[in-house]
Amino acid sequence: MRFGLVLALLLVVPAGVAEEVERVLALVNGVPILASDVELASIAQLVPRLPQEEEEAYRRAVVEALVALELRYQDLAEARISQRVAYDWQRAWQKAVEQAGGPQALEEKLAQAGLSQGDLARLVRRAALVEAYVAKRFAAAVRVSQAELQAFYVQEFLPSWPPHQGPPPPLEQVRGPLEAALKERKLTQEVQRWTQELAQRGEVIRYFR
Numbered sequence: 001m002r003f004g005l006v007l008a009l010l011l012v013v014p015a016g017v018a019e020e021v022e023r024v025l026a027l028v029n030g031v032p033i034l035a036s037d038v039e040l041a042s043i044a045q046l047v048p049r050l051p052q053e054e055e056e057a058y059r060r061a062v063v064e065a066l067v068a069l070e071l072r073y074q075d076l077a078e079a080r081i082s083q084r085v086a087y088d089w090q091r092a093w094q095k096a097v098e099q100a101g102g103p104q105a106l107e108e109k110l111a112q113a114g115l116s117q118g119d120l121a122r123l124v125r126r127a128a129l130v131e132a133y134v135a136k137r138f139a140a141a142v143r144v145s146q147a148e149l150q151a152f153y154v155q156e157f158l159p160s161w162p163p164h165q166g167p168p169p170p171l172e173q174v175r176g177p178l179e180a181a182l183k184e185r186k187l188t189q190e191v192q193r194w195t196q197e198l199a200q201r202g203e204v205i206r207y208f209r
Contacts (some may be wrong), residue, residue, distance in 0.1 A: 025063050027205040038062050038111075038169040040120050043109045045099040046127055060208065066204075071198040072130045085133045092128035096120065138190045144182045149175065152182055 023035035038059055044180055047065045049058050076082040100106040110116060153171045155179060161168040171178075 008094055026066055026067050027203070027207075029074060029202045029204075031070055032075070033063060033066045033070065036115060036119065037066055037123065039113050040123050043100055043106070043113065043115075044096040044120055044124070046096065046123065053082055063206070064206075067117060068129060068195050069130060071202065071204070073126050075198050076130065076133055076201075081133065082129055085129055085130045085136065087132035089125065089128060090130075092124050093121065096124045115158055133193055134187070138194075139187055140182075142183045142186050142190070143187070144179050145174060148182060152178055171187060171204075 022033040025035060025038065026033040041062050042059070047058075047062045053061075073082070076085070097103055097106050100109060106117075106120075110120065150171065153174070157167055157174065
C-alpha cells in the first residue's frame with residue numbers, strides 16, 4: 001500500500017513482541033482514519049475513481065475524503081444534529097453493494113480484506129447521514145441567477161462546444177443542464193467552505209509517506 005507505516009496501533013503479545021494490527025493514516029481531532037477504512041471505501045467505490053487514475057493518487061483521494069467525512073460527522077454529532085437527520089439507509093446500502101459489483105462480489109472482496117459487512121455498514125451510514133444533511137442545509141438554498149447562467153453559457157459552454165457538431169444551441173435549449181451543473185458547483189463550494197472551517201477549528205494530522 002502506498003501509505004507507509006508512520007503510526008500504528010500496537011498489540012503486545014504474550015511473548016513481548018509488538019505486532020502491528022492496524023495502520024493509522026490520519027487523525028481527525030484524535031479520531032484515527034485507518035487503512036481498513038480506506039480499503040472499505042475502495043471496495044464499495046464510495047469515492048468515485050477518475051478515469052485512468054493511478055492507485056496511489058486514488059488512495060490519497062480516499063484518505064482525504066474520509067478526513068472530510070469525519071470532520072463533518074463530528075460536527076453533526078457534537079451539535080446533536082445527527083439524531084434529527086433522516087436518510088434513506090436502504091438506498092445508500094444498495095448503492096454501495098452495486099458499486100462493489102453485487103452481493104457476491106462484495107462478500108468476496110470483504111473476506112479477502114479481512115473485513116465485514118458491519119464494518120462497511122458503519123461507513124455507509126455516516127456517509128449517507130452527512131449527504132442527507134448537506135442536501136437539507138445547503139442544496140435547498142443554492143440558487144443560480146440569470147446573470148450567472150448567462151456568464152456560464154458564454155464563458156464555459158460556448159468555448160467547449162465541439163465545432164464538428166455545428167452551431168451551438170441557444171441558451172434556452174440547454175438551460176436545464178447548465179443550471180444543474182452550476183448548482184452542483186456552488187453546492188460543492190459551500191460544502192468545501194464548511195469543511196475547511198471545521199479543519200481550521202480542529203486538528204487534522206496526516207501520516208503520508
